[in-house]
Amino acid sequence: MADQTNxxxxxAQQIVETARALLEEExxxxxxxxxxxxxxxxxxPSLYKHFPDKRAVEVALISLLFEELAEAxxxxxxxxxxxxxxxxxxxxxxxxxxxxxxAHPHLYRLSTEGPxxxxxxxxxLEERAAMPLVRVCDGSEHLSRAVWAFAHxxxxxxxxxxxxxxxxxxxxxRTGLAAFxx
Amino acid sequence: MADQTNxxxxxAQQIVETARALLEEExxxxxxxxxxxxxxxxxxPSLYKHFPDKRAVEVALISLLFEELAEAxxxxxxxxxxxxxxxxxxxxxxxxxxxxxxAHPHLYRLSTEGPxxxxxxxxxLEERAAMPLVRVCDGSEHLSRAVWAFAHxxxxxxxxxxxxxxxxxxxxxRTGLAAFxx
DNA sequence: GTCTATACCCGGATAGAC
DNA sequence: GTCTATCCGGGTATAGAC
Numbered sequence: 001m002a003d004q005t006n007x008x009x010x011x012a013q014q015i016v017e018t019a020r021a022l023l024e025e026e027x028x029x030x031x032x033x034x035x036x037x038x039x040x041x042x043x044x045p046s047l048y049k050h051f052p053d054k055r056a057v058e059v060a061l062i063s064l065l066f067e068e069l070a071e072a073x074x075x076x077x078x079x080x081x082x083x084x085x086x087x088x089x090x091x092x093x094x095x096x097x098x099x100x101x102x103a104h105p106h107l108y109r110l111s112t113e114g115p116x117x118x119x120x121x122x123x124x125l126e127e128r129a130a131m132p133l134v135r136v137c138d139g140s141e142h143l144s145r146a147v148w149a150f151a152h153x154x155x156x157x158x159x160x161x162x163x164x165x166x167x168x169x170x171x172x173x174r175t176g177l178a179a180f181x182x
Numbered sequence: 183m184a185d186q187t188n189x190x191x192x193x194a195q196q197i198v199e200t201a202r203a204l205l206e207e208e209x210x211x212x213x214x215x216x217x218x219x220x221x222x223x224x225x226x227p228s229l230y231k232h233f234p235d236k237r238a239v240e241v242a243l244i245s246l247l248f249e250e251l252a253e254a255x256x257x258x259x260x261x262x263x264x265x266x267x268x269x270x271x272x273x274x275x276x277x278x279x280x281x282x283x284x285a286h287p288h289l290y291r292l293s294t295e296g297p298x299x300x301x302x303x304x305x306x307l308e309e310r311a312a313m314p315l316v317r318v319c320d321g322s323e324h325l326s327r328a329v330w331a332f333a334h335x336x337x338x339x340x341x342x343x344x345x346x347x348x349x350x351x352x353x354x355x356r357t358g359l360a361a362f363x364x
Numbered sequence: 365g366t367c368t369a370t371a372c373c374c375g376g377a378t379a380g381a382c
Numbered sequence: 383g384t385c386t387a388t389c390c391g392g393g394t395a396t397a398g399a400c
Binding site for chain 2: 392393394395396397
C-alpha cells in the first residue's frame with residue numbers, strides 16, 4: 001500500500017481525485033481544465049496555482065493507474081501463494097488485470113492510448129507494475145511481454161466493443177490462458 | 183482487390199486520399215476539416231458539399247483500413263498455401279498484421295481507439311478482415327479471438343512505445359506464435 | 365462546387381487585482 | 383489561493399453569393 005500523494009498538497013490531492021472522478025464518469029473528452037474547475041467549485045485559472053499545466057494532472061492520473069494496477073496484481077499474486085497451489089497464478093493475474101481495467105476503462109485508456117510520461121512517473125513504478133507478470137513467467141522477458149500483449153489486447157478490444165456482440169469472452173481468456181500455460 | 187471507392191465521386195475520393203495522407207503524416211490530431219481543406223487548396227466549408235460531416239470522412243478512412251488489412255491477410259494466406267506447407271500459416275498472418283499496422287500506425291489507431299461504425303461500414307467487410315485468422319484457427323471462435331487479441335496487443339503496445347527501449351519484440355511475437363501453435 | 369463571412373462553442377493558458 | 387478579464391487559437395458547421 002504505497003503512498004500515492006507523491007508529496008502533493010492536500011488541495012492538489014483533492015484536484016487529482018476530482019479529475020479522476022470526472023474522467024471515469026465522463027471520459028477523456030470531458031477532462032478539461034474548465035470542467036475540472038467546475039466540479040471543484042472554482043475557476044479554471046485557479047488550477048494553475050496547483051499544477052503547471054493540464055498534462056501534469058494527466059500524469060498524476062496515469063501514476064494512479066500504475067499504482068493501483070500494481071497493487072491489484074500483487075494482491076492476486078499473494079492470494080494465489082496463500083492458497084498453496086490450489087489456484088493457478090496466471091489465471092489469478094489475468095482476472096485481476098481484466099477486472100481492474102474494465103472497472104476503470106477511461107483511466108485505462110488515458111494511460112494506454114497516449115504517450116507514456118516515463119520521466120515524470122515515480123521511479124520504479126512502471127517496473128513494479130510489470131513484475132508480477134514477469135515473476136509468473138519465471139523471469140522470461142519474452143514470455144511475459146507476449147502474455148502482457150494478450151491481456152492488453154483482450155482488454156482493449158473489450159473496452160472498445162470490438163468483439164462481436166454476445167461473444168463469450170471468458171472462453172477467449174481461458175483459451176489464451178491455456179496457450180500460455182501449456 | 184475490391185473496389186474501395188464505394189460509389190463516391192472522384193472528388194470525394196480525392197478528399198479521402200488527401201485525408202489519409204494528412205492522417206498518416208501528422209496523426210489524428212492533425213485531421214481537421216480546416217487542415218484537410220488546406221491540403222486540397224480549398225476552404226473548409228467546401229468539404230461539406232462532399233461529406234455530411236467529419237465523421238463520414240473518418241468512416242471512409244476506417245473502411246479503407248479494413249479493406250487493406252483484409253487484403254494483406256488474404257495475400258499472406260494465399261502465399262502460404264502456394265508454398266505447399268513450407269511456411270507456417272499463423273507466422274505469415276502475424277507478419278502481415280504487424281507489418282501493415284506498423285506501416286500505418288495513425289490509421290490503425292483511428293480505426294482501433296474509437297467507436298467502430300459498424301452500421302456505416304460496407305456490408306461484410308469487418309467479417310472479411312477477420313476470416314483469415316478464423317480459418318487458420320480451424321474455425322474456432324475462441325482461439326481466433328485470443329490470437330487476435332495477442333496480435334492487437336503487440337501492435338498497440340509497440341505503436342505506443344510501451345515496451346522497454348531495446349526490447350526484442352521479434353522474440354515476443356515468436357513466443358506468442360509458439361504458444362498458440364503448440 | 366467553391367467562395368466569403370460568420371455563428372457558435374470549446375480548449376489551454378496568462379496577467380493582475382484582491 | 384482565488385478571482386475577473388482576457389488572449390489566442392482551434393474546431394464543426396451553416397447561409398448565401400457567385
